[in-house]
Amino acid sequence: MKTSIIGYPRIGEQRELKFASEKYFRSEITADELNNVAKQIRLSAFEVQKENKIDFIPSNDFSFYDGILDTAFLLNVIPERYRKLGISELDTYFAMARGYQGEYGDVKALAMKKWFNTNYHYMVPEIDDDTEIKLAGNKPFELFSEALENGVKTKPVIIGAYTFLKLAKYTGSKNVWDFADKIADAYIEILNRLSALEAEWVQFDEPCLVMDMTEDDKKLFVQLYEKILAAKENVKVLLQTYFGDVRDCYTEICSLDFDGVGLDFFEGKKSLELVEKNKFPKDKVLFAGVVNGKNIWKNNYCNTIAAVKKLQKVSKELVIGTSCSLLHVPYTLRNESKMSESYKKHFAYAEEKLSELADLKTIISSDTPNETADYEQNAQLFKQIRYGEDGQVIEKIKALSDKDFVRLPEFAEREKIQKAKLNLPIFPTTTIGSFPQTKEVREMRASFRKGKITEEQYEQFMKDRIAECVSLQEKIGLDVLVHGEFERNDMVEYFGEHLNGYIFTENAWVQSYGTRCVKPPVVWGDISRAKPMTVKWSVYAQSLVEKPMKGMLTGPVTILNWSFPREDISLKESAFQIALAIREEVLDLEANGIRIIQVDEAALREKLPLRKSDWSDYLDWAIPAFRLVHSGVKPETQIHTHMCYSEFADIIREIDDMDADVITFEASRSDLGILDVLKENNFRTEVGPGVYDIHSPRIPSKEEIKTALKKMLSKISADKLWVNPDCGLKTRGNAETVPSLENLVAAAKELRNENL
Numbered sequence: 062m063k064t065s066i067i068g069y070p071r072i073g074e075q076r077e078l079k080f081a082s083e084k085y086f087r088s089e090i091t092a093d094e095l096n097n098v099a100k101q102i103r104l105s106a107f108e109v110q111k112e113n114k115i116d117f118i119p120s121n122d123f124s125f126y127d128g129i130l131d132t133a134f135l136l137n138v139i140p141e142r143y144r145k146l147g148i149s150e151l152d153t154y155f156a157m158a159r160g161y162q163g164e165y166g167d168v169k170a171l172a173m174k175k176w177f178n179t180n181y182h183y184m185v186p187e188i189d190d191d192t193e194i195k196l197a198g199n200k201p202f203e204l205f206s207e208a209l210e211n212g213v214k215t216k217p218v219i220i221g222a223y224t225f226l227k228l229a230k231y232t233g234s235k236n237v238w239d240f241a242d243k244i245a246d247a248y249i250e251i252l253n254r255l256s257a258l259e260a261e262w263v264q265f266d267e268p269c270l271v272m273d274m275t276e277d278d279k280k281l282f283v284q285l286y287e288k289i290l291a292a293k294e295n296v297k298v299l300l301q302t303y304f305g306d307v308r309d310c311y312t313e314i315c316s317l318d319f320d321g322v323g324l325d326f327f328e329g330k331k332s333l334e335l336v337e338k339n340k341f342p343k344d345k346v347l348f349a350g351v352v353n354g355k356n357i358w359k360n361n362y363c364n365t366i367a368a369v370k371k372l373q374k375v376s377k378e379l380v381i382g383t384s385c386s387l388l389h390v391p392y393t394l395r396n397e398s399k400m401s402e403s404y405k406k407h408f409a410y411a412e413e414k415l416s417e418l419a420d421l422k423t424i425i426s427s428d429t430p431n432e433t434a435d436y437e438q439n440a441q442l443f444k445q446i447r448y449g450e451d452g453q454v455i456e457k458i459k460a461l462s463d464k465d466f467v468r469l470p471e472f473a474e475r476e477k478i479q480k481a482k483l484n485l486p487i488f489p490t491t492t493i494g495s496f497p498q499t500k501e502v503r504e505m506r507a508s509f510r511k512g513k514i515t516e517e518q519y520e521q522f523m524k525d526r527i528a529e530c531v532s533l534q535e536k537i538g539l540d541v542l543v544h545g546e547f548e549r550n551d552m553v554e555y556f557g558e559h560l561n562g563y564i565f566t567e568n569a570w571v572q573s574y575g576t577r578c579v580k581p582p583v584v585w586g587d588i589s590r591a592k593p594m595t596v597k598w599s600v601y602a603q604s605l606v607e608k609p610m611k612g613m614l615t616g617p618v619t620i621l622n623w624s625f626p627r628e629d630i631s632l633k634e635s636a637f638q639i640a641l642a643i644r645e646e647v648l649d650l651e652a653n654g655i656r657i658i659q660v661d662e663a664a665l666r667e668k669l670p671l672r673k674s675d676w677s678d679y680l681d682w683a684i685p686a687f688r689l690v691h692s693g694v695k696p697e698t699q700i701h702t703h704m705c706y707s708e709f710a711d712i713i714r715e716i717d718d719m720d721a722d723v724i725t726f727e728a729s730r731s732d733l734g735i736l737d738v739l740k741e742n743n744f745r746t747e748v749g750p751g752v753y754d755i756h757s758p759r760i761p762s763k764e765e766i767k768t769a770l771k772k773m774l775s776k777i778s779a780d781k782l783w784v785n786p787d788c789g790l791k792t793r794g795n796a797e798t799v800p801s802l803e804n805l806v807a808a809a810k811e812l813r814n815e816n817l
């Protein structure tokens with residue numbers, strides 16, 4: 062039995078690629094220097110995979126920003142506005158990723174979307190009627206050769222043609238079918254080129270196959286691969302799927318001429334049933350994802366071996382691997398020097414997952430698997446009870462009843478009360494919470510953490526920052542202010558640190574988009590609030606001004622979705638525990654004079670099951686978890702929520718049903734299609750669709766913001782529209798933030814005058 066890896070992390074063990082790219086963006090290093098950093102990262106990934114005797118090591122899983130963007134580049138899907146800049150290839154690539162504003166022009170970045178049900182984001186390829194899909198790049202070939210020079214014959218990985226076409230946005234009148242032939246030709250050429258380099262296997266990633274598929278989708282998939290596979294000569298093709306099962310096209314997959322098929326036996330609820338009931342073709346190798354590629358808990362060998370035994374019965378040749386790319390887990394436990402062994406022994410990051418695969422390979426091929434030392438040790442671990450239970454929390458959850466999930470009076474009545482009390486102008490302006498975090502702010506947090514400065518010094522420093530931020534906002538003329546979130550490293554980690562039941566890592570960084578990484582905390586035990594988490598900062602900030610100061614919290618679903626969750630209790634149970642803890646904080650803020658409280662649910666959409674038929678499994682606890690947080694506040698207390706990305710047209714009713722008073726969300730990067738959806742559904746929650754994109758350093762002009770607002774006003778009634786950027790500002794600098802917000806306020810004021 063062999064082992065295979067779908068993809069490996071690429072941001073660097075110490076986030077080297079992030080830091081180098083950011084230096085490159087600031088013109089502090091050259092493209093060559095950036096390339097060298099990238100190369101080191103690739104080579105060390107090969108090394109650890111070799112050490113763990115992985116049989117199928119991927120290449121081309123590396124990316125400077127995003128793999129879909131790489132594929133768009135490879136396939137010549139580069140919109141004219143970027144080509145026109147006439148800058149280097151690398152800079153054109155980064156312009157598509159981040160937007161460009163400088164001496165050669167002014168263009169926005171491509172739209173960015175969440176990668177299936179993960180916290181990774183991809184850049185949405187844009188195809189117009191003039192797009193000519195053809196092979197136009199060399200990256201997979203160069204990276205394959207680079208690996209070969211370093212002694213590894215890799216399995217190049219490329220996003221498959223079907224997934225690429227499905228994820229792209231069509232801005233003209235053409236659709237997927239108009240590009241099917243051309244894209245197949247390009248993939249044939251890719252196969253030929255790789256075969257000429259003597260690649261043995263090529264992996265085409267087709268995660269779109271785990272989504273609901275229409276008859277038309279299936280036809281497209283079959284048509285593409287009939288053509289591509291008919292042309293392959295000396296190279297074997299692995300169709301790799303992940304994040305679910307392929308129940309809609311299993312038959313088609315089996316009848317096509319793939320040499321290997323990769324299925325996810327972790328998230329794919331029906332994968333085992335599919336291969337057992339329908340048989341697995343004898344002429345194909347089964348690549349089975351049996352080690353969870355998304356979470357950091359150790360694999361349970363006993364369960365995995367039982368699953369592998371079943372799979373060995375149905376397949377002639379079996380390769381085991383992780384359920385998805387290891388991009389979604391951190392590099393290695395070796396860099397967790399502070400974590401106690403009693404925790405660490407339960408975890409496996411990317412590198413440790415490689416050694417789990419190596420273990421499993423040896424154990425499974427042994428005559429007496431249950432007697433091997435590795436097996437024994439693993440079995441012992443799963444027999445131990447992990448300390449972390451809290452009887453009180455469990456009791457509170459049991460005692461919840463329907464009324465705990467309902468806020469009274471109902472929305473319309475509250476809206477009136479709040480308008481009277483808060484007395485805000487129409488088109489109130491606000492921000493999403495965080496303000497630019499300078500190096501100094503980060504350093505002070507680190508110094509405090511390390512005990513280098515006293516609590517008083519730290520508090521004074523933070524209060525100074527808050528005061529500065531508040532007076533900046535007053536000067537700019539915003540209506541609803543924020544304290545700036547300087548005390549927070551991250552919107553989830555910060556809360557985790559103040560909650561019982563969480564543990565933290567030192568280096569468990571996972572790429573979120575481009576150079577942005579997150580360090581998810583780990584839900585270890587039952588969750589409760591240890592002490593007030595944000596009250597003193599919000600109260601201090603409010604003491605400086607008359608205007609309302611928003612209290613800023615992260616919601617239970619987002620906290621959970623951006624943590625590594627437990628695998629021993631349900632997500633619902635964990636979410637309700639967190640909700641009760643945040644609820645205490647909400648009530649505490651209210652009791653201390655905070656009139657507006659924002660509970661961010663940035664990641665609510667993220668874990669929505671990929672198939673519609675499974676949605677209620679999730680929404681039936683996620684929406685109630687949010688309601689539980691705020692159902693106890695007074696009618697005059699205004700509850701805001703914020704979501705990143707406007708991809709929620711299909712769950713619009715459920716979003717309204719969260720029963721918040723105001724929701725802000727991204728809208729500037731996507732088309733404003735969401736507005737129609739709001740209108741059609743008589744969305745009652747007040748809304749602040751983001752008027753400019755904070756993921757890009759670009760400064761939006763007043764006119765541009767006004768145009769966006771006018772468009773919004775054609776669909777949203779004036780008394781429900783808020784004016785705000787599309788997300789928090791912490792990754793931006795003051796240089797672009799201040800003029801952007803000034804333009805935003807000016808646009809809102811002009812609009813107010815016009816609407817008086």
Ligand code: GLN
Pocket residue numbers: 493494495546552613661663703704705788789790791
């Ligand atoms: N309040 C958070 C901030 O402003 C929200 C961040 C987010 O939505 N990702 O940073």
Ligand code: ZN
Pocket residue numbers: 493663703704705706787788789
């Ligand atoms: Zn956001």
